[in-house]
Amino acid sequence: MRGIQLIRLIKISVPYLFSVSLAFGIAGLILYLGGYDVVSSYKTILTASFWNLNSFFLTLTKFSTLLMMSLAFSIPYISRKFNIGVEGQYLMGALGAALVGLAVSTPAGVHVIISLIVGIAFGSLWASVPAFLMARYNVNEVISTIMMNFIARYSVMVFAMSFWRDVTSGHPMTIPISDTATLPLLNSSPPLSSGIIFSLTTAALLYFTVALTVIGYELRATGTNPRAAEVFGVNTKLLMPLSLIIGGGIAGLGGALDVTGYYHRLIDGMQSNYPSLGILIALLSKGKITFIVPVAFFISVIDVGTNALQRIQRVPIELVLILEGLLLVFILVSESLRWWRK
Amino acid sequence: MTASLDLAALVVGYVRSVLIYIVPYLLTSLGIVISGRSGIYNISAEGVMLLGASVTFLATYFSSGNVLVGISYAVLVGILVGLAFGFLTISLKLNQFVVGTTFFILCSGFANLLYKLFIGVTLTPPSIETLRPLTIPVMSDIPYVGDSLFKHNLLVYLSFVFVTVSYYVLYKTHVGLNFRAVGENPKAADTLGINVTLYRYVGTIIGTVLMSVSGSYLVLSTTGLYTETIVLGRGWISIGIAIFGRWHPLWSLAGSALFAGVEALVYLIQSLQSVLGIRTPPEFLLTLPFIATLIVLALVYKRAELPQAIGRPYDREAPEEYA
Numbered sequence: 001m002r003g004i005q006l007i008r009l010i011k012i013s014v015p016y017l018f019s020v021s022l023a024f025g026i027a028g029l030i031l032y033l034g035g036y037d038v039v040s041s042y043k044t045i046l047t048a049s050f051w052n053l054n055s056f057f058l059t060l061t062k063f064s065t066l067l068m069m070s071l072a073f074s075i076p077y078i079s080r081k082f083n084i085g086v087e088g089q090y091l092m093g094a095l096g097a098a099l100v101g102l103a104v105s106t107p108a109g110v111h112v113i114i115s116l117i118v119g120i121a122f123g124s125l126w127a128s129v130p131a132f133l134m135a136r137y138n139v140n141e142v143i144s145t146i147m148m149n150f151i152a153r154y155s156v157m158v159f160a161m162s163f164w165r166d167v168t169s170g171h172p173m174t175i176p177i178s179d180t181a182t183l184p185l186l187n188s189s190p191p192l193s194s195g196i197i198f199s200l201t202t203a204a205l206l207y208f209t210v211a212l213t214v215i216g217y218e219l220r221a222t223g224t225n226p227r228a229a230e231v232f233g234v235n236t237k238l239l240m241p242l243s244l245i246i247g248g249g250i251a252g253l254g255g256a257l258d259v260t261g262y263y264h265r266l267i268d269g270m271q272s273n274y275p276s277l278g279i280l281i282a283l284l285s286k287g288k289i290t291f292i293v294p295v296a297f298f299i300s301v302i303d304v305g306t307n308a309l310q311r312i313q314r315v316p317i318e319l320v321l322i323l324e325g326l327l328l329v330f331i332l333v334s335e336s337l338r339w340w341r342k
Numbered sequence: 343m344t345a346s347l348d349l350a351a352l353v354v355g356y357v358r359s360v361l362i363y364i365v366p367y368l369l370t371s372l373g374i375v376i377s378g379r380s381g382i383y384n385i386s387a388e389g390v391m392l393l394g395a396s397v398t399f400l401a402t403y404f405s406s407g408n409v410l411v412g413i414s415y416a417v418l419v420g421i422l423v424g425l426a427f428g429f430l431t432i433s434l435k436l437n438q439f440v441v442g443t444t445f446f447i448l449c450s451g452f453a454n455l456l457y458k459l460f461i462g463v464t465l466t467p468p469s470i471e472t473l474r475p476l477t478i479p480v481m482s483d484i485p486y487v488g489d490s491l492f493k494h495n496l497l498v499y500l501s502f503v504f505v506t507v508s509y510y511v512l513y514k515t516h517v518g519l520n521f522r523a524v525g526e527n528p529k530a531a532d533t534l535g536i537n538v539t540l541y542r543y544v545g546t547i548i549g550t551v552l553m554s555v556s557g558s559y560l561v562l563s564t565t566g567l568y569t570e571t572i573v574l575g576r577g578w579i580s581i582g583i584a585i586f587g588r589w590h591p592l593w594s595l596a597g598s599a600l601f602a603g604v605e606a607l608v609y610l611i612q613s614l615q616s617v618l619g620i621r622t623p624p625e626f627l628l629t630l631p632f633i634a635t636l637i638v639l640a641l642v643y644k645r646a647e648l649p650q651a652i653g654r655p656y657d658r659e660a661p662e663e664y665a
Contacts, residue, residue: 154625325448
């Protein structure tokens with residue numbers, strides 16, 4: 001019996017291993033054609049996160065950001081909705097937290113909490129526009145959430161160049177938020193913010209919500225077969241927009257955590273290409289939170305490694321995006337070929 | 343100050359810039375419409391446009407300014423992307439939104455990667471020569487009309503030809519009827535002996551080629567530069583235009599005119615502001631096209647008519663559709 005199970009395990013894992021090696025192979029080919037030493041490049045990409053405590057903490061910080069972003073995509077995705085507006089919701093959450101951190105002064109403990117709550121509120125408000133358009137006018141969420149991304153980008157730009165602009169910097173950004181609004185550190189030097197605790201807790205809470213609660217069950221039912229779910233009394237018309245708003249809140253919290261825990265200010269372009277990476281992580285994991293956590297960690301290792309490589313050898317950071325995108329394509333292909341063969 | 347008061351010049355300039363801005367919307371939304379008519383919902387337009395722009399720039403730059411080489415490469419890239427998209431969504435029947443999202447991200451990534459590998463990060467970005475305007479004889483001599491309508495580059499005229507041809511082929515020919523049947527009811531089409539797979543592949547590839555060439559236009563029309571923000575949401579807005587236009591080429595033309603009008607208005611207001619000395623953050627104006635898209639979508643979506651089978655893979659052996 002053992003042997004049969006082992007063979008089965010190998011059979012299942014072969015397509016995935018094949019996909020991973022193919023994606024790394026093509027990315028390696030790109031590196032080779034770009035004139036880089038492939039072996040040493042890959043060594044840097046895979047190990048840079050573990051060189052020292054500093055880069056390991058950086059990996060954890062990126063992991064926290066990516067985790068929040070892919071969770072923000074995955075909750076609506078469970079009910080078959082595509083929240084490509086993660087970027088805008090993240091930015092608005094960051095803007096909300098920065099606003100509280102700059103304009104309000106309250107005692108230390110309360111200040112951070114207000115910042116985070118306002119971040120969540122801003123993120124969900126930003127998602128509630130597409131949610132409303134979906135519920136009221138049946139507008140497809142893909143395009144409406146994208147439009148909100150662009151509006152958010154410009155809003156951040158305006159905000160970063162207004163009252164609290166840091167005039168010493170050439171790039172649009174605000175001055176640092178007040179110390180009372182920053183998250184406590186887990187380790188002072190090298191610094192590690194407690195943001196990672198918040199994001200892992202969010203992941204755990206969402207996992208139990210999806211797996212064990214009624215709303216989680218209804219969400220999954222809606223995603224599996226909306227028509228059947230409706231017949232059995234699930235209010236899908238309410239649930240789908242609601243899942244989008246929840247996703248917005250998660251992304252908003254992600255932005256607020258990064259402002260209060262890492263950047264300590266609002267910076268134009270702080271989202272970088274993490275929204276795309278986060279969406280791909282959620283798609284790779286099929287929206288399953290148990291997969292999202294390890295995949296997000298793996299991708300943040302590669303991201304930190306590629307960033308290190310960019311500093312040393314000028315390798316474009318888009319490589320991470322391409323590696324992850326190819327990985328997703330190959331996994332999709334190998335899975336569907338497996339179904340096809342059956 | 344007389345310039346600011348010259349209404350005729352203002353109108354001529356406005357119409358002229360509408361025609362300049364209409365092309366990317368027109369080509370991309372036409373691409374989305376055509377692949378949508380065959381049943382493939384391709385939401386990766388934004389990424390394909392960026393890739394087309396990047397490839398066009400690089401090919402033109404390294405062939406010492408040969409625009410034809412640049413556009414040929416964009417067409418080639420469009421075909422390759424279309425084949426890959428078709429393989430995943432038609433042959434392997436994968437979810438078109440998942441593949442579309444992935445392709446958007448992948449193509450954008452490749453576009454920037456290629457540029458960085460070949461050009462690198464430079465202080466002053468290199469530029470290529472833009473397309474020269476073709477002055478149409480006689481017509482361009484008509485006062486006002488000539489200046490605004492008949493002094494554009496070749497791609498502007500071509501995009502209008504494409505719209506007309508695709509309208510004619512889709513709605514007035516037998517092939518077009520088959521094509522639309524595949525997007526409305528693939529099972530019935532299959533029963534009639536129409537090759538559903540072939541039509542869908544052709545639709546997908548025409549779509550991505552148009553998107554890619556639309557990217558070429560962005561590089562070749564005005565600046566001759568490639569930047570990461572060169573597409574700036576036009577690909578996504580074009581999906582909105584296709585929906586607004588009910589997947590009809592001529593209605594998409596109307597939608598494209600609407601959005602080109604909004605875009606031209608943004609720049610008109612900006613230039614008027616500098617003349618009149620009013621200052622608002624330009625970012626407020628720049629959000630206008632995106633807000634307009636949301637409003638237009640809210641207004642038309644209830645009555646939107648999508649091709650019946652759009653977004654759904656066709657499986658000959660599947661039982662009767664129940665979705």
